[in-house]
Structure formats: C-alpha cells, structure tokens
Amino acid sequence: MMRPPDSTRTGAGSRWTLSTASEIADAVREGKASAEEVTRAFLAHADRTSDRLGTWLHRMPEEALRAARAVDLKRTGGARLGALAGVPIAIKDNIAIRGIPTTCGSKILEGYRPPYDAHVIERLREADAIVVGKTNCDEFAMGSSTENSAYHPTRNPWDPSRVPGGSSGGSAAAVAAREAPLALGSDTGGSVRQPAAFCGVYGLKPTYGAVSRYGLVAFASSLDQIGPFARTARDTALAYNAIAGPDARDMTSRAEAKPVDLAALDRGLQGLTFGVPRELLEGDGLAPEIRSCFDATAEAFRAHGARLVDVSLPNAKYSIATYYLIAPAEASSNLARYDGVRFGLRAPAKDLREMYEKTRRQGFGREVRRRILLGTYALSAGYYDAYYLRAQKVRTLIRADFMKALGAADALLLPVTPTTAFGIGEKVEDPLAMYLNDIFSIPASLAGVPALSFPAGFGPTGLPIGLQLVGRPFAEETLLRAARAHEGWNDASKKAPPIATEAAA
C-alpha cells in the first residue's frame, strides 16, 4: 500500500497547527501535505495541551488517522478531494457519531454510543474532513461557561483561570489553542458565539433551518442550530458550506440555505449598511473595554466604506425573560427521553416510578434539573398562558423588530457579551446572573436569524473581545464578507494564546 510522504511526525507539526483550514485543504488537495501528517500534527499538539485545558470529552486518534489515510488514498487514487480535505475538526459532544461516545456532558449518557451519524458528520466526511474528537460542553448545552459539564471544566486558552464560555466551550478552546483548525458547536441562545468571543475565534450561528439538526441532541428545538468555529472568516465559510443545506430527515431544514460564495467574501464593505441597536448598548453592565472596542470597530467600518444607521429593537430587552421560558419548556420535553429505559444511566430501584426519579436525579446536574423544572412549570396547566404562550407572543414581537431593522440595514453590529471571559467559579452560584450575560446573543436566536461572532480586539488584561454581526435569514454571506473585510485591517484574529504556539518538546 502506498503511504503518503511522511515529512515529519512531530517537529514540523506546528507548521500545520498554525495553518488555516483553507491552507491545509489546499495543501492536501495539491498533494503538498498528506492528511495523515496534518492530523498527526494536530493530535501531537493536543497531546501536549489538552489536559491543561480540558478541551475534550473523547479523543479519536485512531479513527482520525484511519480517516486521514483514507483521504490520502483517495487522492493518490486520482479522486478529487472535498473542500475540507484533510482538515481536522472537533465536534461538540452533543452531536452524534456512530459508535463514538456522545454524552452531552451529562452523566445520564455516560457510555452511550449512538447507532447513527448526525447529518453534519456525514457532510463533513463527504468533504473529506477528519473528525478528531468530541469536545467538552455544558451539560445538554445548558450554560455559558462549560462549568456545567458533568465531567470536568474547560479552561480558557488565553487565561486558564477563566472560563472559555459555553456551552460549546470545548470547541472554542480547541480552535483557539490550535488543537483543531475547525470545530462544530451548537448555539441555542449564544452557545457558539459567546465562547467564540471569550476565546478570540470566529463562531457562526447560522439561520435557523440552514443546517440540519438531525443528530444534534436537542436542547430547545426551535432555537438549536449547529455552527462552526474557525480562525478566519474564510475558514468559517468553508465549514459552513460543508454543513449547510436541506436534509430530508429534518423538516425544519431549508433549501434556502445556499453555500457562501467564497469569492464574494473579498468584496469589502462598500455598499453595505450596518444597523446599530442603540438602546441595547445603553443598558447597564456593558464593560467599558467592550464598549470602546465596539465604538472603534463601528468607526472603522464607516472608515472602510460602510454606512452606519441607528436601528431600534424595542422588544429586545425582553429577550432573556422570553428565552428562559421558551428554552426550558422545550428542554423539559426534549429531556424526557432520558428515563433509564433504553440507554444510558439507570439507577437501581424497586419500581418504575422510583427508577425514573432516581435515574433522573442522579443523571442530570443541577442546572439541567433547574431548567427542567422551570420548563415543566411554564407548560403546566394553569401557567401555560401566562408563561409559555406569552413568551411565544413576545418572541413574535422580537422577531418583527429584527425584520424591521434588517429592512433598513444589511446587518446589525452589536457586542456578543457584556464582559470578557469571567473567572471559573465566579458565577456558578447565581443562575440568574449567568443568564443575564446572554442579553446580546439571545435576541438573534429568538428571531432565528444568522449571527456571527468575530474577534475584534483585546481587553486591558489581554482577554479577547468578540463583536457580533446579525443578518437577514440565509444571508450568512453578508456577515462573513463584513468579517473578512474587518480581518483586512484588524489583526485580533491573527493573535494566538501562548499555549497554541508552544513548540514541541
């Protein structure tokens, strides 16, 4: 059997780990690198860094190398390789891969191995990407810090005493630390965008319906979307293109989700109008360094040819209240299947009732139990109209605000988070305070529109700051084009945390 040229197994690894996905895919397609050597480089780097960061719940070195060799064979056999040829990718642990543990960061799914692949996994394989492991996350994607993982916390690559954000904290940290050039996460109220901002990488929440949810373990079905993490706007587009599009197994997926035209990303800001939602910025709690980064970025957008207009999202202030009724309500139902009957954890019990109650008490963590109760309450007889139904009506108003604002602007520019990454343990005892941090990310989730978190700068202590672009339904291209333009004058996305560039021992 032909083996791909094995230039190095360790030494030159950093050359690949510092490369972008686009560079890797080009090199592998052109035969300048083998998928195997690239994969080995990332695996070796992660061997050195991941224990300190707690990025992964399950690594897949053998499967990854097998997949990489298959890609190399495919190329030497003369076949045309896909857009992500040989590009390692990290997968959030709430996305199903056949035969690979999928725990969602929960004890209740300990040892569970799905008998099927998620749609996005099939698509990534078609694109010749290399899945290298499952990343840590808040249990069932409920959280903003990855501290709610039942297994271990993940640390922020820029400052290990701080959280990477969440719930897709493992995926964001993996990309920031160069343990993988790409990752997938899931975003329900900000779970891709917020950790992307905290870790200084790109994170895209696609339009609701742009990416099939088949195989994504449901948290809140009307809000969940799978989205990519990457280190450049172009890589983000590449990953998005690999996973977006309709799927017959998800009736909420849509053919309107078209691939982003990579050539169009270089068109600059000329002719684009950005809306600034003033009243959201005036709320208290926005850290001064984020505010000044926002103002500087807005000014730079204008300086580079964009038009800026003020827009109003009068109902956005109700987003958190709305979200924390709708999402737990859906979650309370989605999490009913964890009953100890067919898979996962079962607590010993004398009868069925006790089995349910003990299994779910022992299998779910505090935050999950809290949200299940909140959601059960919001849906229960006598409270449905006052809570769930009312929240759905306010959601209509919030969505209408966005549609109106996006009629006057091609995209909105706003922060992702009110602060930079907070310390591990800092907010675990106050769930409401944790929820209030989601004020900038939740509105776009409720509206179902695409939103991109992009690296825009750093705070005084060197922690990354991300800003957010929110677009019209299925206008991911506009957001990535603007971010690509921003990359042209701003080098925030090019900086790496020290752990990412540590030389091989």
Next chain:
Amino acid sequence: MPIDAGTVEKIAALARLELDPAERERLVRELQAILSYVEQLQAVDVTGIEPTSQVTEGDPPPLRADVAGPCDVRDEVLAQAPDRDGDYFRVPKVV
C-alpha cells in the same frame, strides 16, 4: 406568581425528578428569582399577537413517501440497554 414548596414538589413529580428537602428549598428560591425576573413579560402588550413556536422561513422539505426502509439497529441498541430480557427492554414493574 409566587412559587412555593408544594408547587416545586408537584412539578418535580411531573418531571420525574427526585428532590430532597434541602434541594427543594433551594429550588424554591432559585425558581422564584427567575420567575420574578420573567414577570416583566406581563407588562408587554401582546393583544392580537400570534405566538411564534417556530421561526423557519421558506419551503419545508417534502413529506416522506410511504416506503418501508431497513431497521437494523436492534442489536446495537439492545447491547447497551441498561437491562434487557432477550430481545425486549426490561424495566421494573409498573406499580
């Protein structure tokens, strides 16, 4: 709307979650804080507003044609069932 220990008990039973007294007391406090926060929605005028339960735009994929396909996951699934009796899942008796 205030939430009390009895209500927490009731919804925990509906959700099949065992609660010990200490946790119940803590949850009353936490849920009360969240519910007080979401109370702000009562101030929004939603007269005549349709609820949104999904936000998808555009055309859905076609409905599935009625064709039976392969079902071959039994062994893979039963092998990891917490308890089984031959080819059945097994649970404690329903009381």
Next chain:
Amino acid sequence: MSAAKPGAAAAPALDEAVQARYEAVIGLEVHAQLKTQSKIFCPCSTRFGAPPNTQVCPVCLGLPGVLPVLNKRAVEFAVMTGLAVGASIRERSVFARKNYFYPDLPKGYQISQYDRPLCEGGEVEILVEGKPRRIGLVRIHLEEDAGKSLHPEGKEGVTTTRVDLNRACVPLIEIVSQPDLRSGAEAVHYLTKLRQILVYLDVCDGNMEEGSLRCDANVSVRKRGDRELGTKTEIKNVNSFRFVEKAIQFEIHRQIGLVESGGRVSQETLLWDSARNVAEPMRSKEEAHDYRYFPEPDLLPLDLGRPWIESLRAALPELPDALRGRLVREHSIPEYDAEVLTETRALASYYEEVAARSDQPKLASNWIMTEVNAVRNKTGQPIEEFPIRADRLGAMIRMIAGGAISGKIAKQLFELMLADPAAPDELVRRHGLAPIEDGEALRALAREVVAANPGPAAEFRAGKEKTFAFLVGQAMKQSRGRAHPEKLQDALRSVLVEDR
C-alpha cells in the same frame, strides 16, 4: 368477519323500571391504525407480528438527536377519513407534544394533535332498529402509537415489565364522537359503521384482534329529561366488538346503581377486564394528568392546501351509504338486502357481478344473503376467498331463471360447486341433474309410482283429490327433484286416468 350481534350484557342486576328512568350518554374515542407501509415519522415497517424490537430505528426508539419526518400517506389517509364522514379539513393543522412518562413511550411524549386537529365535525349515520341516527363527530386527528408493555400479570414473583417498541410510531387516527350514543348496542352499531367506512376507504384493516381498531368509551348517566350531563367515566381497553356492548352496559348499570343508592359517580378511568366481565378503576398512584401539550417544534404546522384536499376528495371510493343507495336504485332490491350486501366493498362487487351475469338482481341477492353467507358464516371466509366466484354463481342463477334447473336442483348444484371448480352446466351434465321433461319418461315415472302406491292411487280414483299431492311428492322424490313439476303432474294425471 362480522360484528358480534348485540346481546345480553353481563352487568349488575338492575330493575328494569329503575333503568327506564335513566338515560345513558356515551361518546367513543376510537383509535384506528392507518394501513401504511411505514411508520408515521420514520421508515420502519408497520407489519404486525414481527419479532420484538426488529422494526425499530433511532427515530422510533427516541434516541438522542433524532427528528420526526411526516409520512405523506398517513396524512392522506387521515384527510380521506375526514372527507368520508363530512368533517371539515383544516388547511393548517398543528402537531403537539403530549408529555407523559411510560416505558413504551420512547420520547417521553407522544406526537399528537391538540387544539388544531386535522379534521373537525362530521357525522356517521347508523341504523338503530331500522331507523337512521346521525352520530356527530368532534374531531379526527393524527398521532403516533406507543410501543407495547408486557406486564407480568398473575405471574408469581415476576417484578419486571418487558417492552417491545415495534408498534411505537405506527400511525393512528383518533376519531372522537359526540356524546350522541345512548346504549351499548348503539355503540356497537356506530363502531361497526365506522369500521366499515375505514375498510371501504382502505385506510385501516379494521382488525380489532390485532389492535388496528381500539376503543375507549366515555359513559355517564342522567335521569330522563335532565339536561345536565352526569359525571362521566372513561372505560379503556374495550378492544373487541364483543366487549364494547358488555362493557358499556356494565358501566351504565353500575352508575345507575350507584346513583340509586344515593352515591355519586366519581370521574375516573376504568379498565375493562374481559376475562371477568367487569370494569375496574385503573390501579394508579399517579397525580392528576397534566400532559403539558405544546406545539411540536420539530414538525412545522401541516399546510395541506386546497388542491391537495380536493384531489383526495375526487379520489374517494364509493362509500357504504352511497353504494347501498345505488344498489337499491339500480337493481331494485330492498333496502335491507342492500344493507347486507354492502357489508364490505368486496361483497358488494361480488353481488354486482352475480346480478349482471345472471340478469336476476333479486334472485342474486337472495342467493348471496342466504346460501353464500350461510357457508361463509360457518367457514369465516371473506368473500374474496369464497370458492364459488361470481361468474359461476351468476351462470347458475341464469340456469334457474331460464328453467334449465329447478330451485331445488340448484341447491344440490351449489353444494357441488363449493367443492368442484367446474362450470355449473358441466356439473349438471356430469351428475345428471338436468330436469326430466320428456313426456314418455315422465309417464314411465308416473306408472312406477302408481304401481308402487296402489292404495293412494285407488283413493284418488275414488275421487279423493287430496292424495294427488302425495303421489306428486313421491314421483318428485323418485326423480331426485329433477322432474319438471307441471309436466310431471300432467303425466301423473294421465296415467291415473288411463289406467283406471
């Protein structure tokens, strides 16, 4: 297969005069399994009787991450049913989750429809003692079935329940009637008619034994003349035509007995025990049900659109009532005959072919209602498997009408045809069943009979006209029924006279 005839119910003894003071108010909730190839939300087969857990996939097992995809045919079947009973079809209906825990409910919720069902209204006409009664419908909605829990009932020391999920996610429609029924017998009529409609539409096989048709009954009683409804109970598990009437009568009597003795009916769910003929409250420590229905976010509202509905309406087959009317009109047969002949669409087609081939619509009806059905009742054969196909029965009836055989011979021929697939005229030849019409042969027969019965012959000749009938009978018997009746009489008379 036919429904059990309304019979006596096993219920607590109750004075008839007491009973007469009360009126029962009954509504049925019927679950009908739709006759699709695959499940409602996944491509697993719906075949009955497969080994446990062999017709399951990640979707119907409710594994983490899966999503339902709606089966188009299931939707069409539900719409067709609605159209057939004159319901209004919602152009936009909404699926909802009904949340509750049970080991055979994999997702912890059932996908059903709640406040915006597919069909609303409509009615089913039944005949009660020959008079038509219209039973109103509240709604028809689509939902998925649960799996099967096998409880260790009666098994000493067994403390576990086994779960088979083959049936989980099989498509059902739930048909909810208005509380328009007044007795167990009416409920049976209604259920029979509903089943007939579903089978005519070919959307359900109507097989109660295999659970394709299941019935829950809501029962209350009130004093005659009262307008207010009494407290109702729900009887579950009434899964056979035989039990429907028994169970309902039992519950009516129980409730009347309770009220008469000064008690009050409490709202509860009862389970029918067909072995002991009693309905008992379900053993359950459950809190009051709170299903927390909410719109299913994984399935967007179902938009049918007028053209689709109209194309389904245009494709509806002829339904029992229309077919019955047409048979009466086109074949001039009595309403009663038409009712019997339309039991199934296949029986009606059989009749129509026999009628056409024989050109004797009423005779054809008589033969099917009596001889054919008598055999089928004994053997349990559906008409599709009846050994005498319509062409042969038609030919036979044509022979009767043309005088080629007598009605009496026809019965012998019919018996032969059951066992022998040959054409009727061939069988007549082979078995020598052709009538004796020849004058000389008949006179020879007459002579034999007269010779063998000298006494009666003498009596006749002495003027006792009555004995003539006896002699005719003897001659007919001698000919094994083949003698032409009038010609035989002529022959006998002439022999008696000439030999005097």
